[in-house]
Structures are given as C-alpha cells and as structure tokens.
Amino acid sequence: MKTSVHLSLPLLAVVSTVALVACGGDGGNPVVAPAPEPLTVAKASCATGNRPETGLQGQVDASLRANGFNGFNCNLDLVGSYKGDGAGVSFASFKDHAGRTCTYHSTTTGHPVGLQNPGVTVLDITDPATPIRTASLTSIAMLDPLESMRLNGQRQILVANNGYASVGGPEVDVYDLSSDCRTPQLLASAPVGTGADGGVYTPNSPLTKGHEGAISPDGLTYYIGDFTNNVYRAIDITDPAKPKQIAVFDMKDLPGKAHGLSVSADGNRVYAAAYGLPTLAQVADPAAYPINGFVVLDTSEVQARKPNAAITLISTAFHKDGSASQHTLPMKVAGKSYLVQVDEGGSAGVLTDAGFKAACAAKLPPFPMARIYDIQDDSDPKLVSKLMLETHDPANCAKVAPDVMGLGLYAYGSHFCSVDNRENATALACAYFNSGIRVFDIRDPAKPKELAYFNPASGPLLPGSARAVLQQWREGAPDLCGAQLHFDFDRKQLVSACMDNGVQVLQFAPNTWPFAQSVASALQQ
Template identity: 35%
Template structure:
C-alpha cells in the first residue's frame, strides 16, 4: 500500500502509461455474481455501497452473496492475512493490526493490541488471540508479512509511512503456531515496504520503495540471515516467484519521469536464478516489462497455473493520482483494479483478461458515486488492494480485497473469462470517536482454508473475518 500521506512523496506516485496500440484493449467489468439462497445482494452498481443505504439502514445489514460469516475477531486489520498449520495440526492466523504507523495505534491498541496478532483458529467460529508480536518489524511490517508452510517461518521487514530502517524479524511457528518463537531480529536491509519469499523458503526479498533498494537475504539459517544481493534504484512493490524460484514477478511502482511524479508502472519479470543458486556476485537480469492503459499503483502479481499454463494475477492498488493528467483530480483518475497475465513466455507476457467491478469503470464514476461514505479519500474509495489464490496449480478461485467493496471472489478456471461468484462486505457505520471513519476498508491479502471452503481477511475498520463460501461456490476450489 502507498498511503494517503506517503502518496505526497516520491514513494507513492502513480504513472502515465506508455504508448499503446492505436486500438488499445478496453478493460471491462467481470459478469456479476448470481446470488443464491441466504444472500443479501447489492442493489446498485456492482461493488457499490451508496449513501442511500446508510440512510435507510440497509448498509447496517451488510452485503452477502454466496457467503456467510463464520467467525470474527477484533476491530482493526491491515495488509496481510496468513494461515498456517503447525506440525501438531494446530491452525493459526496471523495479521498486522496497525497498518499505518503511528496513525492506527489509537484505533487498535485497546481491542487487538499492537503488532502482528496470532489467532488460534482451532474453532473458526471462535478465533482466540494467543500472542502479539512486538519486535521492530512486527510492530510495523507494512506489506511485508510472509509465512512459509514447510519451514515454519514467519517473516517481516520493518516499514512505515516513509518505509523505515529495514529490521527483519524471523520467527519459528512450526512447533506451536499459537506462540511464535523469535529466531532473529536485525537491521538487515536499508529500507522495508513490501517483500517476497522464494518457494523453497530460503531467500527473503525486501523491496524498499522509497529507499529504492531491492535486497535478497539468505535465510537458510534463520538465526543468521545474510545479504546475498542488493541493488538500488528500484521503486518496487510486491515480489513473487515461479515455482522453482528462478523467475521473479515484480510489481513496478514506476520511476520519476516526464509523465508525472512517477511513470511507467507495470509488471517487470526478472531472471533471479543466480541468486537462487547462490552464485558469487549474482546478476539479476530483466526479461521483460509490461504496462496497461488503466495502470494505477501495481501492488503484486500472484503466480498460478491452469492446465499447465503459467499466469500471474496482477493487482493495482488505489487510483492513478500523480500523472500530469490526473494530478489533483482523483475523481477522474484511472482505477487499475486487477488483471490476468499469461507468462508462459516470460520474455513476452500478455494480458488475457481484466478483473474489475462496475464501480471501477471511468464512465460510471459520477459525482453521485463520490458522495458515498468512504469514497472521499483516494486512500480508501472504490479500488483494489490485494488478491490471492488458494494454491498455485489450478486454483479455481481467486479472492481480492477491494477496499470499499469488501471481499470479492472470482472464478478463474478460464483465465480469459473470469467472473464474479461471491462477495462479503460489512461496512463500518458512522460512530463517535477520535477517528470517525466510515465504510469498508478491506486491504489485506486474503488467506484460504480450502478444506473448510473459507476465505480469511481483515478490514482496517472492523477486524478479522472468516468467511465461508456457500451455494456451491466452494466446490470450484481446485477445479
């Protein structure tokens, strides 16, 4: 996430698209979900919670489509929601409770505590907090929190509004996930913000954004991490990897240029095999780069396969604010939302479809839409933030946190024709307080409990949710 304060700095710009063909691809919304029994569907544009629904009391009931709430905990949330099963079979969730330090401390300290929250999810209907991790990176992990299932490691790099000095914390969660054990904490990188973790769990990558650093740590010995690659000059967000760890998919925020404060955002693909092989003085080679007309702030690109073909689900956060065309006019700025990109040939990636809602479409973003509670800030609003898939191979579904529109679930079995199949949205209602925030603020990368057909996520305003997929939607997992 590039926050409302940070967007005023170079860290958080957005970008002008590069030159495109004479007839560019037109990004369209996906088909709306067909809501079955037990649903409370939206009654306006796909993804919208209009002001009239707050006035009538409709928003207080929430919006459900082929979902139901299983469990809930706390009153704050952040940028990552993780699920982990330890070697005894215990199930835990982890999430960052105060996404924007120090602003969110006031909202979360009384109910959730500070830092990264550990929940015992043995009974998903009754999540139970068992720990708050308070070491430097866990107090302010920004978007970097990662867990590796096989190695049992929970990792983050410190990052705040200005992407703070990069302390990296590594915890062992393999023995008892309810009570993580600190293995190391050290200022291992220059700056933190987002991150990546190789599939074998032996290389942790930090993207410093404002610091411009791209750093790889060898965590083969998690008590003594060491830098094996560092390069400056990159304004990068999420870092994700092919199954063999040799190809890196980078959400490129952009770089200073004539198109605006930052321009040229999109997807960069790198060969990182020399880092993966631990060669001395490794070289990281760019294989390709790709952008799109409606680019905003690229956040991450999650790899998956369908019938053996390689794809990434790329998601942009927020809107494009800082190209010269959009500067100061966030109501008309592009909304990046998400897209599926074919990366069978990493040197020639190709967008095959878009994942957007009607509220993301420029022609529908009217003045009336911007009277909706929560849509007055470019750091909230009708846009996307994170997406995830339940597994790499033939995942069937994808889930996205789409801020004011809540949690959205999509059928991606045909990557060229994604469609919405479910959603869950519980807006915060107006209330007295120091921070009278309203509406949903769904920001976290969702986690999956495939066996129980559940999706877990957090909302900055209202906490952690375990949501069950109903009316047959859960059966699409893994198809």
C-alpha cells in the same frame, strides 16, 4: 529484453469496431460489428438469504454511507470474527502439525493511543466461530510490518521487515511456527544490508527500509521491496537465525518504483511491481507512455547462491489504465503460466478529487483493479483479462462520484489478491477496499467471473486499524478490506482481515467453491 505496452480495453474496443465497419460486406453494405465484450466481469448469482449489493457491482452508495452501511454478502457468510484493536494490511494463516489453524495479522502503530495489544496478533481459529488471541508478536519488525509479512509453510516460518511509518528500518524478523502455531518462537530480529549481517553492503543506500516482502517457495530467500531507496533486496534465510543480504536490484533506470513482488515456483524469477504515478497531463494525453506495471527479473544466480549474485532484467509490462502497482502473484491454470498483477491506484493515481475527474474525462477507470497476464514466455508478458467491476467502468463515473468525492486515498479498488492454489489456480480472492472481499472464478483466465463477495458492515475506528494512520475513517462508511487472503480447502472457507472489523472467517455457500478441478495447496503461503 522485450517491453510490453497494453492499451486499455475501451480503446481496443473502439479500434476493433471501426475496423469492422470499414471492411464492408456483401453488396457494399457495411458489416455490423458484434456487440463489444463487456468491460466488467460477470456478476455473481447469490444464494437465497444473502444480502446482495443494491447499486452497481462493488458500490456502497452515498445514501447507504449516510445512514450507516449494514454490509453486503453473496455466497460468503461470516462464521467468526475478531475485532481486537483493528487490523493493518499484513495477514497470514497456517495449519500446524497438530491440526490447529492460526492467523497472524498486523496492527498499525502510527497512532498507538489506546492500542491494547500492539504488534502482530496471533489468533487460534481452530474453532472458526470463536477466534482466540493467543499472543502478540512485538519484535521490532512485527510492531508494524506494513505490507511485508509473509509465511512459508515448507519451512514453517513467518517473516517480516520493519515497515514502521511506511519507511521502516533495516530489521528483519523471523519466527518458527513448527512447534505450535499459537506460540511462534522468535529466531531472529536483526538488521540486514548494513554490513553487519555478513552479506552484501550497499553504500549508495546503506540503510535498508522495509515496506513489502515475499518468500521464495523453498523458504530460503526473503525479498524486500524497499520503496524508500527504490531497490529490491534478496535476503538469505537459509539459516533463519542469521538473515543476511546477498543481492540488490536497483530500479533507478526503470519507470516505477520498488513495491510488492512475488517469486516463481523454482525461485529463478521475481515478478516485481513498478509503482508509477502519472501526472494529470499524462492522464489526459492518450499518447503518453505508461509508467506503471511490473518487471520480470532473473534471480537464478540468487537461487543458486552464486558469489556476488546478480539480479537482471528480463522484460517489462506497463499499462496506462491503472497506477501505484501493488504486487504480483504467479500461478498456473490448467498447466499454463499466468501472473496476477494488482494496482492500488486508479488511472490518475491514488484517489484525489482532481484525479478522479481527470480519469473520468479521459474515459479511463478511476479506481485500481487486478489483471491477469499470460507469462508462458516471460520475456513477453501478454495481458489476458482485467478484474473490472461496474464501479471501475468510466461510463459509471457520475453514479459513483457522490460516494467518493472528498474522500481521497482509497475507495473502490484493489490492494491484495490470493489464489486457492498457485500450481492449480481455480479461484482468485481480492481485497477491494470499500468494495469488500471479492472472489472470482478464473478457470478461464480470459473470462473471469465473479463468484462471491463479502463487504462487512461499517465499524468503529479502532486504534490498530490502518485507517487510524490513513485518516480514512468515516462514521457509517464501509470498511477498508486491504489484507492478504487465505483459502481453506478442507473447511471451504476464506479468511482475511479488514481494517475496522479485524479478522473475518467466511464460509462459502454450498456448491460455490471448491470446484471439481480444485485441489488443496501444499504451499500454505
């Protein structure tokens, strides 16, 4: 097993500059180091008529918040929306055999007062300008799937585990989408891992807890990130009416906790988040060992359905300039294997005033971001680039402090990301909370560039918005965009959900995306 530890870019830049100056040059004169590579991704060039950001890249400054934020957009235009009861952080989209396009988004039931349609909202967006609610899924896991809901286009199923109140229970729900995406049919709503499912029983933690999830591309295995018990669970859904637990990987001997995850194209690897929260002392100590990142797991025995299948550790990759590892996403760019890893906490953890100050004092990014790793050799992942906005740059701490001090939890930073095609990725879309929905050109993974963004205007506090539970809503403040995203190649659109504004159907400006190299994905997940 190899362990990769990655220094932050600011430190690497300093080391590089010192080395160049020390080498000397002709006549004993020091060699002047070239200007350091910018820490942040290049800004998008916006189409005429857009409403571009007025401050730093990713910023909604305090004055805009105080007067009521009216939204920003760059190369993405809103063509349709559905507020409903608001949204949680699980989102999926699917086009069925009849050409109908549907979306599925969670609502949050921690404070259900006033909730009109609890559960997962089903929308028909075949006409993107007029989304129509066709159903609400109210089986136990769908009442609050938290971050676990996933869709598999090959099997045409929608799956979630019970994430109620962030701890949930042992239930897994499976729906069939094959007949009509507008009316999913319940196949199973059953507990797993308790001994009653006919699969592996885990006496050390018999009560499975839902939180996160992922489906293997072949649609036969659903993985649960059980944050409460700190384990990853493999659930056999070969028979979608009878889900059963078949393997467990315990994170107890590793830094970080079980959270989000993803599965390789062949099903033989799981890239699992290791959710770590540093102390303020660790943030201040440049020698402190990082505790946040991801682990690579060998799941070939699970994929082959070997009896008593074991999940084993291959490698780890940890970094200090982020925390609260959220999820991962494998992809290929020009035939080469990469992994997107996304945090939901900055260098000093999920946002607090003290943590913000500690990160800034240590010259580390105070907010979370996505990053790209080379995993051609998955025994030794190598950091390639970071999706850092100007709001992340520690040099801008004084400029963003008035926006976020006293806010807590989530502000400027990443949560979920999606690519246009896992087998031929050219664009990456990320939900960056108060910074809105951001899209990046990743055709050169070492030098990602901002392509487009959409940050919706502030909205009302809705009963099914995750902000009702997080207590993050502020009148006039920007929304929290934190759900998965879906590229629609045929319509040149991007669809996602933000907490106060609900589902957002966004149209790319002409000649923005797709690129000449882009092709539609067959996975629909």
